[in-house]
Amino acid sequence: MNPELLAEFDAFLARVLPADYHERYADYRRDEALKIAYQAAAFDEGWLMPEWEGELGGHNLTEADGLALRIEGARRNVPRSPNVQGPGVVAPALRAFGTREQQQRYLRPVLRGDEWWALGMSEPLAGSDLASLRTRARLDGDHFVVDGQKIWTTQAHKSRWCTLYVRTDPDASKHAGISCLIMDLRSPGVDIRPIARAAESIDEFCEVFLDGVRIPKGNLLGELNDGWRVAGASLEHERDMVWVNNWVDVEHALRPVLDRPDLPGHVASEAGRLLADAAAIRFTGMRTAIGRMAGRSTPEFLLLKLFGSETAQRAGQLALEHGDGRADPHLFADRMESLAATIYGGTSEIQRNIIAEKVLGLPRDR
Amino acid sequence: MTTSPSALAAWDDLVPGAERQELADTARRHFAEQFPLTGVRECFGAGGRPLDRWVEIVEAGYPVIGLPESAGGIGGLTDLVAVVEESGRALLPLPLAATAAGRHTLIRGGLGVPAETDRSTALTTDPAAGVLDGAGAATVVTVAVVDDATTRVAEVTPAGAPELVTHVDPSRPVARWSGSIAEGRAQTVDATIDHVLAPARTIFAADLVGIAAGALQRSVDHALAREQFGRPIGAFQAVKHRLADHYVLVERARSLTRAAAVVVDHPELDTDWAPGVLALLAKAAAAEAALRITATHVQLLGAMGVTFEADAHLYFRRAEQTASVLGSTAECQIRAVRLMGTRR
Ligand SMILES: Cc1cc2nc3c(=O)[nH]c(=O)nc-3n(C[C@H](O)[C@H](O)[C@H](O)COP(=O)(O)OP(=O)(O)OC[C@H]3O[C@@H](n4cnc5c(N)ncnc54)[C@H](O)[C@@H]3O)c2cc1C
Numbered sequence: 138m139n140p141e142l143l144a145e146f147d148a149f150l151a152r153v154l155p156a157d158y159h160e161r162y163a164d165y166r167r168d169e170a171l172k173i174a175y176q177a178a179a180f181d182e183g184w185l186m187p188e189w190e191g192e193l194g195g196h197n198l199t200e201a202d203g204l205a206l207r208i209e210g211a212r213r214n215v216p217r218s219p220n221v222q223g224p225g226v227v228a229p230a231l232r233a234f235g236t237r238e239q240q241q242r243y244l245r246p247v248l249r250g251d252e253w254w255a256l257g258m259s260e261p262l263a264g265s266d267l268a269s270l271r272t273r274a275r276l277d278g279d280h281f282v283v284d285g286q287k288i289w290t291t292q293a294h295k296s297r298w299c300t301l302y303v304r305t306d307p308d309a310s311k312h313a314g315i316s317c318l319i320m321d322l323r324s325p326g327v328d329i330r331p332i333a334r335a336a337e338s339i340d341e342f343c344e345v346f347l348d349g350v351r352i353p354k355g356n357l358l359g360e361l362n363d364g365w366r367v368a369g370a371s372l373e374h375e376r377d378m379v380w381v382n383n384w385v386d387v388e389h390a391l392r393p394v395l396d397r398p399d400l401p402g403h404v405a406s407e408a409g410r411l412l413a414d415a416a417a418i419r420f421t422g423m424r425t426a427i428g429r430m431a432g433r434s435t436p437e438f439l440l441l442k443l444f445g446s447e448t449a450q451r452a453g454q455l456a457l458e459h460g461d462g463r464a465d466p467h468l469f470a471d472r473m474e475s476l477a478a479t480i481y482g483g484t485s486e487i488q489r490n491i492i493a494e495k496v497l498g499l500p501r502d503r
Numbered sequence: 504m505t506t507s508p509s510a511l512a513a514w515d516d517l518v519p520g521a522e523r524q525e526l527a528d529t530a531r532r533h534f535a536e537q538f539p540l541t542g543v544r545e546c547f548g549a550g551g552r553p554l555d556r557w558v559e560i561v562e563a564g565y566p567v568i569g570l571p572e573s574a575g576g577i578g579g580l581t582d583l584v585a586v587v588e589e590s591g592r593a594l595l596p597l598p599l600a601a602t603a604a605g606r607h608t609l610i611r612g613g614l615g616v617p618a619e620t621d622r623s624t625a626l627t628t629d630p631a632a633g634v635l636d637g638a639g640a641a642t643v644v645t646v647a648v649v650d651d652a653t654t655r656v657a658e659v660t661p662a663g664a665p666e667l668v669t670h671v672d673p674s675r676p677v678a679r680w681s682g683s684i685a686e687g688r689a690q691t692v693d694a695t696i697d698h699v700l701a702p703a704r705t706i707f708a709a710d711l712v713g714i715a716a717g718a719l720q721r722s723v724d725h726a727l728a729r730e731q732f733g734r735p736i737g738a739f740q741a742v743k744h745r746l747a748d749h750y751v752l753v754e755r756a757r758s759l760t761r762a763a764a765v766v767v768d769h770p771e772l773d774t775d776w777a778p779g780v781l782a783l784l785a786k787a788a789a790a791e792a793a794l795r796i797t798a799t800h801v802q803l804l805g806a807m808g809v810t811f812e813a814d815a816h817l818y819f820r821r822a823e824q825t826a827s828v829l830g831s832t833a834e835c836q837i838r839a840v841r842l843m844g845t846r847r
Binding site: 138201202204205395396397398400402405406407408409410412413414416417420421423424426427428430431433437440443444486488489490492493494496497498499500501502 | 511756761
């Protein structure tokens with residue numbers, strides 16, 4: 138990556154972040170107003186999606202340079218998007234599957250953060266077994282009419298739009314009858330109820346009840362009954378950010394522990410193991426990115442979510458027990474958040490199944 | 504122009520290109536065809552190891568990979584670790600890893616390569632405790648701490664036949680010489696012992712990654728073939744999930760080993776760790792992977808796993824024999840933390 142570009146990025150950060158941002162990062166990292174302002178500024182000046190074109194918050198970088206810039210950003214602790222799934226999941230899905238009209242209507246505001254999005258996938262009876270979802274949509278003239286319920290829908294109450302996964306063909310096999318609809322969360326028949334969280338560090342989530350909600354046919358994202366592919370592909374896009382953030386978070390958690398001069402041997406050994414884990418997340422992530430760009434198969438990609446999220450948990454535990462501020466509320470908040478991270482996005486148990494089946498070729502569950 | 508350490512192109516060697524992949528594939532076929540596990544079993548007999556076949560390894564050119572061109576070398580440490588991983592997978596009963604570790608340490612010590620390149624070399628930081636895979640070595644490289652920032656590297660010529668400690672792994676015994684040892688060339692370098700040992704630890708890490716990957720593959724094969732309760736045992740999550748975790752352990756160690764090799768070849772990329780730390784982490788990770796995976800392999804075979812006939816104990820013995828060379832997992836991890844803690 139060209140050093141002038143990095144210097145330009147640093148100048149941008151110096152301009153938009155508070156002067157004491159790095160010293161007081163622990164406080165700023167939960168500052169929602171700052172996150173909102175940062176996302177808009179990063180979009181306007183082309184640093185949000187470095188490999189995308191200028192009108193879409195980009196700098197037209199190659200995939201390799203774009204990733205390098207994101208890594209540099211993560212290492213500088215740039216504010217993360219307050220509605221991560223917007224730019225992280227929805228925007229790439231719109232770009233991959235959306236019609237021209239859909240892209241024109243939705244892309245800019247989701248990237249800039251002007252409109253927030255929610256992901257309507259999980260249901261009370263369809264968690265890990267997402268493909269068993271029951272929320273139904275039937276066609277009525279030029280509208281879909283939707284009945285059912287979603288749950289754990291992050292930020293639904295603060296979002297304008299939702300990618301809603303619904304059953305459009307009840308007779309097809311469970312993966313084949315699902316479609317993705319773009320739902321206006323202000324539509325009549327949508328009832329959103331926030332769920333009380335165990336700690337504030339966990340993103341706010343909601344129950345979403347759907348009763349005869351009418352969604353225009355033109356709001357179908359991707360092909361009819363091809364929703365399973367849209368779901369899979371849109372989660373793929375977050376792939377690089379997840380390991381980059383896990384790596385940076387683990388290094389962050391470890392720093393105060395490493396700086397303690399009097400670490401007992403067994404604690405130092407665990408800290409060393411985590412030092413290895415952090416570096417291994419980084420280099421395994423880089424292996425998958427380099428391999429992918431060279432057109433190689435990169436099965437090790439499938440271990441990153443499991444390994445990254447479980448490592449972050451162990452690092453959080455070590456920091457809480459042996460870091461400098463042992464009763465630091467930030468550390469507890471991180472630790473609580475890390476417990477959620479092995480549940481959302483596919484639990485650790487499901488990740489192990491995926492690795493065993495897709496990489497090692499072991500028999501499928503049932 | 505300076506390269507940013509985040510630039511992906513700088514780390515291209517984390518993924519083998521076509522040439523290195525070809526080298527590794529060729530080595531894998533060579534070891535599988537010419538050195539099947541029956542040869543490892545034969546080491547339990549009176550004849551011991553097939554040291555007379557070392558010449559085949561020399562002829563294949565493996566021991567010079569990664570050496571300076573002036574010494575007839577070719578490629579880098581990243582190429583060497585790709586081949587050593589294959590020799591680990593095959594449980595090669597010949598001292599390729601030890602020789603490579605010894606020679607790269609000599610270079611690190613500013614002593615160049617040994618005069619006699621057709622014979623094997625070995626390495627130790629504690630001559631009294633013995634030398635892993637030292638039998639047959641023309642010379643042994645010793646490394647000793649002078650102080651925190653200085654390290655002494657010497658080349659010694661052992662006299663007479665060593666006593667071989669074979670109780671763990673007769674295909675990779677520890678050699679001990681009781682007689683006097685003549686010291687040859689020696690040099691003191693301004694570097695921590697961990698910096699000096701970085702290539703050697705990386706090489707042994709590659710060997711351990713190979714052992715771990717070989718045992719994992721055998722576990723998977725068995726989990727698919729053996730049926731109980733009407734299903735392959737690999738259909739049970741207790742087995743599946745353990746193997747998935749072992750896959751993570753192998754790839755974790757492999758990523759670290761390749762990264763440690765990359766920074767030996769390109770020291771300018773080693774900006775985020777104290778010198779030698781990545782190799783410590785790689786060695787720690789690889790030893791852990793090999794120990795855990797080879798033990799699980801025994802477990803997954805059931806009673807068959809504790810027979811002489813099954814190959815599982817060969818992998819387990821090799822892992823146990825090699826895991827603690829140049830520091831156990833815990834020792835390497837603690838050392839890495841101390842080096843990182845004193846850094847700033
Ligand atoms: C903070 C947070 C935010 C979330 N945000 C969203 C969101 O925005 N949109 C959305 O759609 N969903 C969201 N989710 C939901 C998330 O995707 C689900 O929680 C997840 O898929 C697991 O489903 P579940 O909670 O129903 O657990 P279950 O599927 O009931 O699992 C319970 C336990 O059983 C285990 N288990 C289940 N199946 C198997 C199996 N086959 N083998 C072994 N073990 C198994 C699981 O691993 C888990 O430990 C969020 C969750 C959290 C915690």
